[in-house]
Amino acid sequence: MRTITFFNNKGGVGKTTTVYHVAWMLSELGIKTIAIDLDPQSNLTSMFLTDEKLESVYEHNRPVTVLDAIRPIVNGDPFVPVYIEQINDNLGLVLGNLSLSTFEDTLSDAWLKCLNSEIYSFRITSIFKTLIDEAAERFAAEVILIDVGPNLGAINRAVTISSDYIIMPVASDLFSLQGIKNLGTTLNIWKKQWAQRKELKPANLTIQIPENNTKPVGYIVMQYSAKESRPVKSYLKWANKIPDIFREFVLGDSDEKVNNVDDDAYCIALLKHFRSLAPMSMEAHKPIFLLKPADGAIGAHVYAVQKSYDEFEALTKKILEVCP
DSSP: OEEEEEOOSSOSSSHHHHHHHHHHHHHHTTOOEEEEEESTTOHHHHHHSOHHHHHHHHTTTOSOBHHHHHHHHHTTOOOOOOOOEEEETTEEEEBOOGGGGGGHHHHHHHHHHGGGTOHHHHHHHTHHHHHHHHHHHHHTOSEEEEEEOSSOSHHHHHHHHTOSEEEEEEOSSHHHHHHHHHHHHHHHHHHHHHHHHHTTOOTTOOSOOOOOOOEEEEEEEEOGGGGGSSOHHHHHHHHTTHHHHIIIIIIOOOSOOOOOGGGOTTEEEEEOOOTTHHHHHHHHTSOGGGOOGGGTOOTHHHHHHHHHHHHHHHHHHHHHHHOO
16 A cells, blocks of 8 residues: 655645546556545545535534544544545545644644653654554555645644655746745655654554655646746746756755756656646546546547546556556
8 A cells, every 4th residue: 555645835736636636547547546635625525526415514514524533533532434435446535624724733732742752642643644544454445645735734744754655746837846845845854853753652652653754756747738828938947947946855966957847757747737628527526537528528628538538547657656
């Protein structure tokens, strides 16, 4: 089982959409997958579920979200397995919750008190590993995909130390470059801080804590066809800065220089903007590459749907390659 978190300090680059489509493609390839929505905005959940399903869950406060598995541990009660919504035979979803952000303070306090070797604080800090490991075993999942919010808070810290791999969806602009710098620097700090805390783990702790082997494996340049509607020179100015920024701030390697994003081994994909197919996908609650004429994919859209299948299949296979 491998756990892959999609993370960027900058929002609005298509991170959630990518997680959604990769999850669906993994299921198409016959790979048992769980998508976990740990962004308090819960956009991934709303992409998977119909409006009727969302209303039945959230308006009636059904105890089926990720927060309902977290609360018992926070209260000192026994662990309660997280609910998994079965999308199809190969794909499950752990539902998000807008109130997840209220858990930030508890995690921040636990992070500090791990330095005092407190059992409770280690249980809280390791909560996502506990949840992921149990859900993966129950669903027989080979891949866990995690969507997180665009911030550097305590939730994302606890998620990333519990992940095997980090993939960064980025755009070709100044703020995405700044996001890579911020995230890379912070990931390295978190890794060092958790290593320090692991040395202070209580001897009588009965749960498995994160191993601290999290590895950033690369980035996906999102919506790169934007260069068609603005000067190519402007697009390339930022895109070709990404390789060196990623190496320096994420990998800690400023020696190797790569002048072209197309030639960078850490560029997992240049993912196109599929324009008019995106709203169809949202309306139908299915990925772009599975849209049918009944969903509005007619005429020129038929070819675009076929093309998108090829692109997402290639992207997904590349992700499996870099996250062995």
